[in-house]
Amino acid sequence: MNAVIIDKLKARFGEQNIEASEFRGELTIVVPKDRIVEICRFLKDDPDLEFDFLIDLCGIDMNTPVKRFGVIYNLYSLTSKYRLRLKTFTEEQEPKVPTVTGVWGTANWHERESFDMFGIVFEGHPDLRRVYMPEDFEHYPLRKDFPLMGIPGSIPLPKNK
Amino acid sequence: MEPRAEEVPRKTKILQALEDQNTSVSFEDPLENDMILNMGPQHPATHGVLRLLLRLDGETVIGCVPEIGYLHRGYEKLAENCTYHEFIPHTDRLDYLSPMNNNTAYAIAVEKLLDIEAPIRAQYIRVLISELARISSHLMFLGSLAMDVGALTVWMWAFREREKQYDLFENIAGARFTTSYTRIGGLAQDVSSETLAMVKKFIDELPGHIVECEKLLNTNRIFLERTDGIGIVTREQAIDLGLTGPGLRACGVGHDLRQANPYLVYSNLDFDVPVYEGGDALARYYVRMAEMRESVKIIHQVLEKMPAGEVSAFKPKKVLPRKERVYTKMEELIHDFMLVNFGVAPPVGEIYSAVEAPKGELGFYIYSSGEGYPWRMKIRSPSFVNLQSLPTMIIGCMISDVVAIIGSLDPVMGEADK
Numbered sequence: 419m420n421a422v423i424i425d426k427l428k429a430r431f432g433e434q435n436i437e438a439s440e441f442r443g444e445l446t447i448v449v450p451k452d453r454i455v456e457i458c459r460f461l462k463d464d465p466d467l468e469f470d471f472l473i474d475l476c477g478i479d480m481n482t483p484v485k486r487f488g489v490i491y492n493l494y495s496l497t498s499k500y501r502l503r504l505k506t507f508t509e510e511q512e513p514k515v516p517t518v519t520g521v522w523g524t525a526n527w528h529e530r531e532s533f534d535m536f537g538i539v540f541e542g543h544p545d546l547r548r549v550y551m552p553e554d555f556e557h558y559p560l561r562k563d564f565p566l567m568g569i570p571g572s573i574p575l576p577k578n579k
Numbered sequence: 580m581e582p583r584a585e586e587v588p589r590k591t592k593i594l595q596a597l598e599d600q601n602t603s604v605s606f607e608d609p610l611e612n613d614m615i616l617n618m619g620p621q622h623p624a625t626h627g628v629l630r631l632l633l634r635l636d637g638e639t640v641i642g643c644v645p646e647i648g649y650l651h652r653g654y655e656k657l658a659e660n661c662t663y664h665e666f667i668p669h670t671d672r673l674d675y676l677s678p679m680n681n682n683t684a685y686a687i688a689v690e691k692l693l694d695i696e697a698p699i700r701a702q703y704i705r706v707l708i709s710e711l712a713r714i715s716s717h718l719m720f721l722g723s724l725a726m727d728v729g730a731l732t733v734w735m736w737a738f739r740e741r742e743k744q745y746d747l748f749e750n751i752a753g754a755r756f757t758t759s760y761t762r763i764g765g766l767a768q769d770v771s772s773e774t775l776a777m778v779k780k781f782i783d784e785l786p787g788h789i790v791e792c793e794k795l796l797n798t799n800r801i802f803l804e805r806t807d808g809i810g811i812v813t814r815e816q817a818i819d820l821g822l823t824g825p826g827l828r829a830c831g832v833g834h835d836l837r838q839a840n841p842y843l844v845y846s847n848l849d850f851d852v853p854v855y856e857g858g859d860a861l862a863r864y865y866v867r868m869a870e871m872r873e874s875v876k877i878i879h880q881v882l883e884k885m886p887a888g889e890v891s892a893f894k895p896k897k898v899l900p901r902k903e904r905v906y907t908k909m910e911e912l913i914h915d916f917m918l919v920n921f922g923v924a925p926p927v928g929e930i931y932s933a934v935e936a937p938k939g940e941l942g943f944y945i946y947s948s949g950e951g952y953p954w955r956m957k958i959r960s961p962s963f964v965n966l967q968s969l970p971t972m973i974i975g976c977m978i979s980d981v982v983a984i985i986g987s988l989d990p991v992m993g994e995a996d997k
């Protein structure tokens with residue numbers, strides 16, 4: 419199945435855009451961010467693949483000078499019961515990735531969470547607000563440069579009277 | 580500290596989201612009938628600290644924006660600063676109604692990353708505790724849904740059964756709520772035959788008690804009218820919204836990871852996946868009641884088939900050794916020191932591993948950079964994703980149905996907020 423997925427994607431989107439790797443039997447495909455929506459739609463609509471379920475979407479901070487932030491899409495197919503992971507990277511300056519809410523509605527909250535935690539902006543998202551942290555919070559807690567114990571004063575506490 | 584200047588835009592931002600949300604009902608309102616109701620976070624029927632902003636036209640809900648994050652404790656950040664063993668107690672605090680499932684899910688995920696497997700007896704015990712926890716979670720659902728629609732007796736009866744289960748968990752793991760029972764590569768300790776006899780007695784009696792509760796509800800006109808046809812989500816909507824667990828199976832999709840992608844020893848066990856059509860609160864109730872019976876069936880088989888043997892894999896560099904051996908053997912002492920201080924270091928790589936928790940698919944995505952701490956751990960919690968379907972279910976219902984719908988969805992905020 420892994421080979422079928424890679425072949426199909428390579429035939430459709432070109433050799434240079436599909437970078438596949440395998441670990442513990444799980445297939446990970448790194449794709450360029452400007453084609454992510456196209457690839458997701460293809461994976462969902464293709465009759466042989468049918469990845470109809472977006473199980474999870476999360477961000478990752480690689481803490482590298484180039485391609486610092488990544489977005490990871492864990493897909494699942496209800497028909498073939500098969501899993502696939504897509505990955506795409508974006509730069510530290512202007513971390514922007516197109517939204518996939520148009521392909522799977524469930525991406526809405528997942529993308530809000532990645533925005534909240536990493537500051538990755540999902541272009542075209544219908545309602546990109548913070549989901550866990552207060553709306554006026556200025557930092558992104560899951561970035562590697564955010565300290566574990568938090569930043570003193572970043573969340574205003576009620577005044578003592 | 581300076582007073583906050585952004586007080587005003589903050590308030591309007593949430594309201595803006597409510598107004599922007601595209602609802603099927605028109606917002607044109609010449610009589611200005613619309614009212615905004617803030618439900619929660621402190622509300623007895625929201626099952627924790629869930630806040631809903633409801634837009635009402637009379638008693639009909641025409642807009643709904645859930646707000647979560649009141650219980651956010653940053654477990655994903657903590658995980659990046661814990662060794663893989665140290666994180667086990669934190670998994671108890673995710674879905675605190677069925678901690679055993681979380682322990683098991685986490686252990687399986689790390690074992691997949693390390694490429695080891697727990698011994699067969701440990702796997703059977705993990706199935707046993709997962710199914711006990713599933714019953715415990717569904718009993719909580721049963722009690723709270725019944726109480727939300729006004730039937731207090733069922734709540735008492737369900738909690739009487741849960742109390743017996745907590746005694747079992749205390750015997751198995753040594754703690755009633757925060758069990759932390761699994762270890763990477765096995766379990767903290769074996770289960771004694773006396774405890775297994777107690778489990779046997781419990782599951783022999785349980786179906787009778789489930790029938791007692793069903794007698795109060797299944798033909799109860801109030802219960803049926805409060806749940807039948809309420810909070811409908813269609814099959815297509817459910818898949819699009821990523822709904823998993825009983826919520827999805829109540830829409831006619833027979834998806835259960837225990838059968839779709841069997842883990843542990845589920846492939847050796849014979850059980851059915853209950854599927855109901857309808858996608859309403861009543862169907863979600865039926866699915867869970869049927870699942871409890873299936874769990875009883877699974878536990879009976881586990882008790883029969885469970886072999887004797889070790890409960891921890893023999894992988895000295897990856898699995899914590901037994902305490903008595905640490906105190907008496909040099910080699911084990913060294914391994915214990917290394918594992919506790921530096922952690923088990925998996926190779927560079929990433930895995931996603933999921934189990935069927937009572938609320939849906941509970942998954943762990945772990946990215947390892949080859950160190951003792953995970954570089955990134957994402958918890959795919961079912962409650963977080965399931966809550967996203969709440970507006971779809973609620974819009975168009977009456978305000979009194981909101982509590983029944985939340986009850987039928989059975990979210991746990993510890994898990995949704997992480």
